[in-house]
Amino acid sequence: MVGAEGPKESEAGEMSNTPELRRMVVGVDGSDSSRYALEWSANQAVQRGLGVRIVTAVWPLVAEGPFSDVVHAGESSSSSAREQDARALLDYARDWVLRIFPELDVEEKLAAARPAEALLEEAAKPETAAVVIGSRGLGGLATAFVGSVGVELAARCPVPLVVLPKKHESAHGARGRIIVGVDGSEPSRRALEFGFRQAHAVGAELVAVCAWQPMAAFASAMGPVPPEAFDDGAIEAAARRTAEEELREPSAQYPDVIVDVRAVRAHPVVALLEEATPADLIVVGSRGRGGFTGLLLGSVSQSILHGAHGPVAIVH
Template sequence: MTAPGAQGEDRGESRVLVAVDGSEAGAEAAALAAREARLRGGALHVVHVLAWPLMATARMPLPPPDSALHQQAEQIVTDAVHRATEAEPDVEVTWQIVIGQPLRELDVLAQEADLLVLGSSGRGAFAAAVGSVAVHMSASAPCPVLVHRGREAPEGPVLLAVDGSEDSDAAAAFAFAEAGLRGAPLVALHVSPPRPGPAPAGMSAMDALLFEDYPRDTGRDDADRARDQEVAELAIAAHRKTHPDVRASVRTERAHVRPALIDASADAQLLVLGARGRGGFTGLLLGSVSQALLQHAQCPLTVVRRDTAMTARTAA
């Protein structure tokens, strides 16, 4: 439902969608989303999902325009639009207030977007578990999901996490397009988990597999290195051909996936990974790896599902 007086009711042009909630993280996400819209030569749509007591049982009209709740919602989107236009004055920005469950409403709104942008922390409807909002949207949104994280104005390459899965192939397509739009190099990082070493005294073999901090054999022989290199090279081979302008390189590591990706993100301007993987990335969206990245990545993070439509367009 569009708020009375909202601008830009036609969302067909709004290729980048950002959800805001009045928090500073939401405002930063609006600025980031404006930059993404500028890169694509498209428009930005700012949305605030207004949750109130009856939302769970019925779709209700917004409160009267003179109510405090309505005025607060308008102030949230006004502030976010200001941050967006301040960051990118030439980007067309529209806004909307909807009422309902944030996850459900964002799922619907994302149908018309090429990219959904979220803050890494929030308040109101997002405050209880912003990590779960990002995980849910990454798993269900019909477009890639970009979560604002990390240091201010990050520089460096676009970092692509690859594991040879179909999801990482979709992520590779998105990452190459992003690198091309940004004029940035791309680094494809393949992290293979270390071999378990001897289990500590009193720990069963099964428990040892689940205990990340016990001693492990992190070494690789030449055959290991060759296999890891092959996985990474194959993951980006086709995309090198379709994006010959992107300077792409490959890096491999034998390490724990979570800390390896977190550490690598310190030198990147964007981290891109698939929604699900295999091997070291199994259960990424619902498990500890995704939670760690959402909480500790040192640059913005984009999660791409293999069935999302990726249309990173060049500027007109």
């Protein structure tokens, strides 16, 4: 459902002045995780008036070191077979998604590159609105967030990166909320802007979560602190003020979006995961202040991505 009021995507920075249709780019490898990513991308594209580009990658085997002769000997035939399998996968994925969304504009892309490079190249194109991947797969693109592929994408992707879990309920027809982590940092503001655009486009409620923890938990490491710092009520009020201040501008820009502010006494990971359902989209900045610092490079990001039962969007 698209809201009746509020700016169009082009006015919100989600669209550009290029004549080419904006697209969701989704990486597939034949796994359930990438199938969920494809379905979610298609559902979003239909609601937002976008197209979809389905991407898979076939890249050369490593041909250096003591096994280089063996690799070179079998590379030609194996590369040809992998390419045929990849093209068959793309055709199947296209036909499958068009059976569900026959009105969707779908493109296919077979890249001769590493998975991360293939998706980053697509992400850099002006028509790309977001990149969507599965969190688990059979190898290749859908190994995201298990190893270096996901870390590289998270660190370098210039557009929002959305990750779908291995086990995800059908996205078709599901109407979830947008759960955004708010901490007052610049990446958090950009995550909030993306969350509002998304909520406006699909007619969803936005839940702004600002987590706080009792100062007593950190006192031994901080040294002497004033007594008022131990007032949980004051800390909670400050967290709520932070969230409300950050919400003021996007709320004015998108007056049709219903907003719920939650100041939660918990670790940020716990606060976000407990708030979200499998139908909700969790949106976080790539880095933040306080609890979100180092997101995607440490335990906070891994906990959210491994613990979420629905999609997670990372915004730089």
